[in-house]
Amino acid sequence: MMADEVEQSSMEQAGKKSDSGGISSANGDETNKRKSPMRFSGQRDIRLLQEVVSLNPFKDASPTTTWASISSNLEHLFKISSRRCRERTILLLEQFIKGDYPSLQWHSTKEEFAIKVQLLQQVLQQYQDGAGGNISRIGGVFVMATAAAAEEEEDDDDFDPEKNRPLVILQEDSTSDAYTARQDAGGNEHEQQMQNGTPSAKEHATPTAKRARMAAPSTFSISGSAKGNSNANSIGGDSNGSLTNDVRVLEELAMAAVMGDFEAADFPSQVISVLLTCQAKEMHVREQELKLRRDELDLERAKLKLQEDQLALEKARFEIERQEREQRHRCERQENTLFIEELKRVTSSGFADS
Numbered sequence: 001m002m003a004d005e006v007e008q009s010s011m012e013q014a015g016k017k018s019d020s021g022g023i024s025s026a027n028g029d030e031t032n033k034r035k036s037p038m039r040f041s042g043q044r045d046i047r048l049l050q051e052v053v054s055l056n057p058f059k060d061a062s063p064t065t066t067w068a069s070i071s072s073n074l075e076h077l078f079k080i081s082s083r084r085c086r087e088r089t090i091l092l093l094e095q096f097i098k099g100d101y102p103s104l105q106w107h108s109t110k111e112e113f114a115i116k117v118q119l120l121q122q123v124l125q126q127y128q129d130g131a132g133g134n135i136s137r138i139g140g141v142f143v144m145a146t147a148a149a150a151e152e153e154e155d156d157d158d159f160d161p162e163k164n165r166p167l168v169i170l171q172e173d174s175t176s177d178a179y180t181a182r183q184d185a186g187g188n189e190h191e192q193q194m195q196n197g198t199p200s201a202k203e204h205a206t207p208t209a210k211r212a213r214m215a216a217p218s219t220f221s222i223s224g225s226a227k228g229n230s231n232a233n234s235i236g237g238d239s240n241g242s243l244t245n246d247v248r249v250l251e252e253l254a255m256a257a258v259m260g261d262f263e264a265a266d267f268p269s270q271v272i273s274v275l276l277t278c279q280a281k282e283m284h285v286r287e288q289e290l291k292l293r294r295d296e297l298d299l300e301r302a303k304l305k306l307q308e309d310q311l312a313l314e315k316a317r318f319e320i321e322r323q324e325r326e327q328r329h330r331c332e333r334q335e336n337t338l339f340i341e342e343l344k345r346v347t348s349s350g351f352a353d354s
Contacts, residue, residue: 040088042108042116047077049119052089052126059130093127096120 040048051073057066067082074080080088095103096117104120105113 040107042112044078045088045092045108046112046115046119047074048080048085048088049092049116049123052085053119053122056126056130057086058127089123092116092120093124096124 048070051070055066055070055073057070064082067086070085071080071082074085092104095101101113104116108116
């Protein structure tokens with residue numbers, strides 16, 4: 001009896017050990033299966049992205065079922081879980097957004113890389129269109145990267161006029177402190193005048209300034225034309241200096257008219273007198289220019305006449321040389337003829353003596 005109980009207890013312990021061993025071996029296999037790394041090639045990424053584009057898991061509020069469908073559709077090619085599909089897709093999206101093209105091209109050919117880029121563009125468009133309130137559940141890192149990129153962009157609406165104030169310095173004392181002091185003084189003066197009910201000097205001078213501004217553009221155009229004529233037609237130093245002075249006077253008058261420094265009635269007469277003086281000096285300059293041109297023409301004529309005389313002298317020299325050559329040739333012929341006749345006479349007399 002005791003032996004049977006001992007044998008039964010030993011069998012139970014052996015069964016428990018075998019059960020625990022089987023469970024541990026099964027857990028070990030499952031752990032090894034779960035921890036086994038999977039290498040994604042270019043073809044696998046393409047098939048995964050094609051399934052994502054076709055099923056679009058981002059359009060649903062709960063995309064778990066869609067990711068499971070993607071995983072089941074890829075079972076005939078390779079074993080992958082729905083979680084791994086989602087993580088791999090988001091990782092590819094992050095690399096595509098950051099511009100990490102070397103990582104995208106890893107284990108892929110150029111053709112496969114081009115296909116992956118096209119598919120990732122479609123997946124990104126689907127993600128942007130259908131993410132909605134599910135952004136926090138899918139691709140948190142991608143959302144953070146997108147938000148950081150958006151924060152780095154400049155906001156045109158945030159315009160600070162103090163930072164973009166133009167820097168204009170008209171006088172030596174036109175610093176920021178002087179500008180602030182003038183603004184404060186002007187503001188206080190305006191407030192006092194408003195309280196007293198008296199118009200300011202600027203308001204008094206408004207009609208005169210307006211009339212001066214109406215006459216100023218034509219004056220500037222006249223002074224500009226006078227300056228152009230003086231630069232184009234100036235010959236002598238005195239005339240050029242006088243025209244430059246007249247132009248400077250016109251500019252000063254125009255500026256004074258714009259600023260309203262003198263009475264408007266004095267402006268037309270002064271401008272007319274300056275213009276008449278400028279016109280007379282300009283006519284004098286033109287006369288001098290015509291005189292210089294006539295002198296240049298006379299010099300050209302004298303030069304041509306000198307060249308004609310040189311040609312005539314060359315022709316005469318050539319003619320004299322020709323005549324000398326002809327005369328020398330005639331003299332040589334005569335000498336040769338006389339020498340031959342003398343030689344004949346000597347030879348004939350020698351033969352006669354013999």
